[in-house]
Amino acid sequence: MQKLKEQAGFKNFVTWFEIPAYNHYRSVAFFNYIYQIEITSVELNGFAMGFFPVDSGVSGAIVTGNGCIPSEIGPLLYLNGGDDLNIILARVNEAGGRVVMGKTFLSETAGYFALFIDSEGNRLALHSKY
Numbered sequence: 197m198q199k200l201k202e203q204a205g206f207k208n209f210v211t212w213f214e215i216p217a218y219n220h221y222r223s224v225a226f227f228n229y230i231y232q233i234e235i236t237s238v239e240l241n242g243f244a245m246g247f248f249p250v251d252s253g254v255s256g257a258i259v260t261g262n263g264c265i266p267s268e269i270g271p272l273l274y275l276n277g278g279d280d281l282n283i284i285l286a287r288v289n290e291a292g293g294r295v296v297m298g299k300t301f302l303s304e305t306a307g308y309f310a311l312f313i314d315s316e317g318n319r320l321a322l323h324s325k326y
């Protein structure tokens with residue numbers, strides 16, 4: 197039996213993520229502010245979807261619609277914190293979120309992480325090497 201990692205096209209365990217939101221515009225504004233980006237939103241099959249801009253690799257969307265319920269429990273999504281996650285983390289409270297755990301050292305090889313609650317009540321993490 198062929199191992200999963202040996203299959204053609206298997207590079208990452210995560211290929212797409214969705215962050216649920218009650219208020220689509222508030223959530224898009226939150227992530228636009230903390231990341232200083234421009235999320236593009238569209239209606240798709242009854243859902244409002246705000247796509248995170250990416251050149252290549254794994255990306256995702258903010259999704260509002262039936263069954264999209266923000267939560268502080270469940271799987272934890274680690275978002276890219278850039279070179280120093282403190283730059284993004286410093287904007288969380290101003291944007292309507294809440295820092296739960298500040299920048300915390302993991303190890304020399306793993307880097308740092310922090311936890312926050314976004315404007316919709318989702319518990320999320322940031323990760324950076326420095």
